[in-house]
Amino acid sequence: xxxxxxxxxxxxxxxxxxxxxxxxxxxxxxxxxxxxxxxxxxxxxxxxxxxxxxxxxxxxxxxxxxxxxxxxxxxxxxxxxxxxxxxxxxxxxxxxxxxxxxxxxxxxxxxxxxxxxxxxxxxxxxxxxxxxxxxxxxxxxxxxxxxxxxxxxxxxxxxxxxxxxxxxxxxxxxxxxxxxxxxxxxxxxxxxxxxxxxxxxxxxxxxxxxxxxxxxxxxxxxxxxxxxxxxxxxxxxxxxxxxxxxxxxxxxxxxxxxxxxxxxxxxxxxxxxxxxxxxxxxxxxxxxxxxxxxxxxxxxxxxxxxxxxxxxxxxxxxxxxxxxxxxxxxxxxxxxxxxxxxxxxxxxxxxxxxxxxxxxxxxxxxxxxxxxxxxxxxxxxxxxxxxxxxxxxxxxxxxxxxxxxxxxxxxxxxxxxxxxxxxxxxxxxxxxxxxxxxxxxxxxxxxxxxxxxxxxxxxxxxxxxxxxxxxxxxxxxxxxxxxxxxxxxxxxxxxxxxxxxxxxxxxxxxxxxxxxxxxxxxxxxxxxxxxxxxxxxxxxxxxxxxxxxxxxxxxxxxxxxxxxxxxxxxxxxxxxxxxxxxxxxxxxxxxxxxxxxxxxxxxxxxxxxxxxxxxx
Amino acid sequence: xxxxxxxxxxxxxxxxxxxxxxxxxxxxxxxxxxxxxxxxxxxxxxxxxxxxxxxxxxxxxxxxxxxxxxxxxxxxxxxxxxxxxxxxxxxxxxxxxxxxxxxxxxxxxxxxxxxxxxxxxxxxxxxxxxxxxxxxxxxxxxxxxxxxxxxxxxxxxxxxxxxxxxxxxxxxxxxxxxxxxxxxxxxxxxxxxxxxxxxxxxxxxxxxxxxxxxxxxxxxxxxxxxxxxxxxxxxxxxxxxxxxxxxxxxxxxxxxxxxxxxxxxxxxxxxxxxxxxxxxxxxxxxxxxxxxxxxxxxxxxxxxxxxxxxxxxxxxxxxxxxxxxxxxxxxxxxxxxxxx
Numbered sequence: 001x002x003x004x005x006x007x008x009x010x011x012x013x014x015x016x017x018x019x020x021x022x023x024x025x026x027x028x029x030x031x032x033x034x035x036x037x038x039x040x041x042x043x044x045x046x047x048x049x050x051x052x053x054x055x056x057x058x059x060x061x062x063x064x065x066x067x068x069x070x071x072x073x074x075x076x077x078x079x080x081x082x083x084x085x086x087x088x089x090x091x092x093x094x095x096x097x098x099x100x101x102x103x104x105x106x107x108x109x110x111x112x113x114x115x116x117x118x119x120x121x122x123x124x125x126x127x128x129x130x131x132x133x134x135x136x137x138x139x140x141x142x143x144x145x146x147x148x149x150x151x152x153x154x155x156x157x158x159x160x161x162x163x164x165x166x167x168x169x170x171x172x173x174x175x176x177x178x179x180x181x182x183x184x185x186x187x188x189x190x191x192x193x194x195x196x197x198x199x200x201x202x203x204x205x206x207x208x209x210x211x212x213x214x215x216x217x218x219x220x221x222x223x224x225x226x227x228x229x230x231x232x233x234x235x236x237x238x239x240x241x242x243x244x245x246x247x248x249x250x251x252x253x254x255x256x257x258x259x260x261x262x263x264x265x266x267x268x269x270x271x272x273x274x275x276x277x278x279x280x281x282x283x284x285x286x287x288x289x290x291x292x293x294x295x296x297x298x299x300x301x302x303x304x305x306x307x308x309x310x311x312x313x314x315x316x317x318x319x320x321x322x323x324x325x326x327x328x329x330x331x332x333x334x335x336x337x338x339x340x341x342x343x344x345x346x347x348x349x350x351x352x353x354x355x356x357x358x359x360x361x362x363x364x365x366x367x368x369x370x371x372x373x374x375x376x377x378x379x380x381x382x383x384x385x386x387x388x389x390x391x392x393x394x395x396x397x398x399x400x401x402x403x404x405x406x407x408x409x410x411x412x413x414x415x416x417x418x419x420x421x422x423x424x425x426x427x428x429x430x431x432x433x434x435x436x437x438x439x440x441x442x443x444x445x446x447x448x449x450x451x452x453x454x455x456x457x458x459x460x461x462x463x464x465x466x467x468x469x470x471x472x473x474x475x476x477x478x479x480x481x482x483x484x485x486x487x488x489x490x491x492x493x494x495x496x497x498x499x500x501x502x503x504x505x506x507x508x509x510x511x512x513x514x515x516x517x518x519x520x521x522x523x524x525x526x527x528x529x530x531x532x533x534x535x536x537x538x539x540x541x542x543x544x545x546x547x548x549x550x551x552x553x554x555x556x557x558x559x560x561x562x563x564x565x566x567x568x569x570x571x572x573x574x575x576x577x578x579x580x581x582x583x584x585x586x587x588x589x590x591x592x593x594x595x596x597x598x599x600x601x602x603x604x605x606x607x608x609x610x611x612x613x614x615x616x
Numbered sequence: 617x618x619x620x621x622x623x624x625x626x627x628x629x630x631x632x633x634x635x636x637x638x639x640x641x642x643x644x645x646x647x648x649x650x651x652x653x654x655x656x657x658x659x660x661x662x663x664x665x666x667x668x669x670x671x672x673x674x675x676x677x678x679x680x681x682x683x684x685x686x687x688x689x690x691x692x693x694x695x696x697x698x699x700x701x702x703x704x705x706x707x708x709x710x711x712x713x714x715x716x717x718x719x720x721x722x723x724x725x726x727x728x729x730x731x732x733x734x735x736x737x738x739x740x741x742x743x744x745x746x747x748x749x750x751x752x753x754x755x756x757x758x759x760x761x762x763x764x765x766x767x768x769x770x771x772x773x774x775x776x777x778x779x780x781x782x783x784x785x786x787x788x789x790x791x792x793x794x795x796x797x798x799x800x801x802x803x804x805x806x807x808x809x810x811x812x813x814x815x816x817x818x819x820x821x822x823x824x825x826x827x828x829x830x831x832x833x834x835x836x837x838x839x840x841x842x843x844x845x846x847x848x849x850x851x852x853x854x855x856x857x858x859x860x861x862x863x864x865x866x867x868x869x870x871x872x873x874x875x876x877x878x879x880x881x882x883x884x885x886x887x888x889x890x891x892x893x894x895x896x897x898x899x900x901x902x903x904x905x906x907x908x909x910x911x912x913x914x915x916x917x918x919x920x921x922x923x924x925x926x927x928x929x930x931x932x933x934x935x936x937x938x939x940x941x942x943x944x945x946x947x948x949x950x951x952x953x954x955x956x
Contacts, residue, residue: 028862028863029862029863030863035886050864051865052865053865228762229762299871299903301837301839302839353903353906356870356871357872361863361871365838365862365863369839370843370846370861371846373846373847375737376736376737377801378738379738379740380799381740382742382799383742387741387742394724398718398719402718403951404724405721405949406721408823409823421747423772423773424773424776425813426822427814428816430816434747445947451947473747473779475746
């Protein structure tokens with residue numbers, strides 16, 4: 001959004017900061033300002049307005065923020081209408097609840113001409129073409145207050161305006177001549193015979209021109225979801241739709257409306273020839289929020305005085321009521337603090353956290369120290385085991401000379417049509433299906449490398465592969481490998497020490513793919529995440545063997561777990577099974593263990609060893 | 617040839633026949649014909665042979681030497697042919713004498729750097745599915761249907777409106793909070809791919825990479841957030857990096873904080889890279905919105921937390937002087953095989 005410095009000063013006459021400073025300050029309080037430039041002797045800022053701050057899509061809302069930040073008085077233009085003598089009631093109808101508020105009036109005996117220079121310059125700075133005085137003033141007021149508005153030439157539109165959800169008209173021609181096909185869900189302003197205007201875009205049928213001498217001018221706020229849906233459906237985005245999709249404040253309409261009517265009367269002559277039509281069926285109640293000013297310090301982590309918090313909210317226009325004072329003997333702290341009602345223009349404030357955000361941003365994030373990070377805290381490790389395995393595999397593969405690549409997880413052809421996961425709306429024809437195999441991606445990568453005549457390619461990728469089983473979407477981590485020498489690839493694979501699952505791996509020439517998530521019992525093959533408590537060794541590690549004969553075949557991992565528990569954690573460095581022997585004559589199994597003990601003398605270690613393996 | 621020499625010949629014949637590489641062949645050649653090799657050793661023992669047998673022994677030894685040389689020569693040609701065959705078939709290229717060095721992808725390298733920072737602070741590394749429900753990607757992050765914040769992200773749908781490809785790593789946060797709501801406190805960081813429905817060109821891609829960290833604990837403050845983010849930026853970009861923290865909006869946080877890094881190209885003076893702002897937006901962060909905690913089943917009166925996320929692609933591109941975003945996930949990102 002563009003903002004002209006001199007126009008901002010009309011709302012804040014005492015604003016005198018340097019443009020560079022204003023740019024930085026606007027940014028710090030949340031309105032990212034890219035740059036400022038000079039256009040026709042005006043300083044113009046380019047801002048990104050936050051999506052929840054519809055109020056700042058106009059000078060008025062932005063000036064309110066700056067008045068709090070700089071502690072300056074806000075002086076919006078005076079906007080009382082004095083010339084209200086007509087008793088004529090406009091025959092306007094509103095037949096839909098999608099209109100939150102609309103105000104309209106008829107002005108007659110106008111003389112519409114080319115806009116004055118100041119208005120043309122204003123619009124130029126806002127990248128908007130000047131049309132004529134009436135049209136330009138409607139745009140001017142939209143930029144000033146953030147409320148879109150519209151003027152209808154009554155010689156074309158008549159006076160029987162109807163705000164309705166379209167049910168009659170099939171086509172609409174906009175002000176720029178675009179022809180749009182309508183359906184039954186479009187919020188429109190029509191008359192009984194013609195489609196006149198969309199909620200966010202005026203129509204050719206009632207356009208203001210140099211011959212216009214009578215208008216109905218209206219300002220309205222609509223149900224924002226309806227405008228948003230209509231805008232998307234008709235693939236049309238306008239300055240008005242951008243604003244009307246936000247949560248705008250119907251309470252701002254009278255001020256903006258009066259300002260517009262006065263400007264039209266001043267610049268085009270004429271007179272008001274109807275009563276003011278004001279449709280405002282459901283005034284929104286502003287919630288009362290419990291607020292504890294102490295929390296500004298608790299949440300920010302730095303001291304923010306309570307007085308500042310209350311003063312800041314007061315300057316924002318909040319209504320502040322202290323909670324009932326403590327009754328005698330009542331120590332309930334919940335009776336401390338305040339009830340706050342945000343100004344109606346601030347639709348983004350609905351809970352205490354929003355109020356705290358206001359206080360903290362005006363106090364200044366730059367006052368919060370940057371050198372106090374969280375300190376280490378021992379918390380349960382929830383890292384999924386496959387992440388450790390993937391890290392380990394990547395290290396092993398790079399040490400074997402493989403380069404890691406990343407490829408597109410969306411591809412243009414399925415390998416298995418039946419189970420492929422398909423995107424519904426991808427705008428890239430080369431990226432429609434979620435890949436079912438990494439080999440598919442690796443082959444593409446190899447083609448590219450060969451195109452570049454890259455010598456001896458040797459690379460891998462670890463990424464997701466996708467499939468569908470009924471209504472369920474399946475995604476698994478996979479490892480894909482390519483080596484220009486197929487024998488070397490096989491040899492390297494052995495070095496990875498992976499328990500391969502045949503069903504999960506596939507080999508094509510020099511490619512190998514392994515579905516990591518299908519590896520049996522992943523936890524057996526990866527180091528468990530532990531807090532690396534350092535051990536001070538005070539004597540040599542003692543390693544002793546033990547043979548255990550069992551009647552049945554046992555899982556060696558379970559045996560290691562069992563005997564580790566028996567030996568105890570205190571002095572056991574490591575326990576491994578070095579040999580398993582099946583005596584076919586006796587049909588017994590002999591397991592050879594190698595136990596290493598630390599910080600024990602020989603005698604004690606041997607004693608523990610014999611006892612633990614029941615060898616005494 | 618006597619029996620001993622015959623056996624030596626047979627043994628080495630077998631050994632040589634199993635060799636597949638030049639390197640192994642060279643080892644055998646040295647073993648046989650090196651200064652301290654077997655053949656020299658056998659010749660040095662001629663003096664120990666009886667005078668009447670010495671002549672025959674010498675002849676046999678010479679025969680053995682010639683035969684082994686022949687065997688080696690033939691094998692050498694085969695190995696060379698095999699190597700060439702392999703190279704020509706696969707690549708039509710030559711070999712290098714230095715060992716190949718493998719590389720992690722630059723995105724992985726950055727992720728590793730960040731993981732290290734966070735692990736030192738007691739964070740786990742986490743991940744979640746890339747196909748997510750609308751709930752995890754939007755609703756549980758305080759972005760209900762028709763919320764204008766949805767316009768910030770063009771979504772690729774798998775089955776509209778329920779299933780989609782996650783558009784942000786915050787979806788992992790929502791999933792994580794729901795999974796671990798009863799196992800607090802919580803510290804987790806997660807690198808992840810995210811998807812947006814954008815046309816692929818030099819500047820835009822439908823898939824890119826983000827890094828996010830989440831903390832849920834008692835009495836978490838903005839000071840904790842800013843301090844931790846600053847530590848992260850200094851680890852990535854060096855101690856001299858200048859970062860400012862300002863108010864920013866994201867629906868899943870309140871208050872929201874935006875870190876901007878002083879433009880490394882113009883040092884804050886304004887240039888085309890930073891769109892003349894002098895600063896580059898580095899991501900988003902804030903205290904986790906009370907509604908997000910509530911939707912995960914966490915009581916916001918007892919617990920608070922922070923979250924922040926940043927994109928990795930732009931930074932990686934700047935670091936590696938990559939001008940086309942497609943390079944990061946395409947065939948023209950390569951590595952020197954040897955670095956001296």
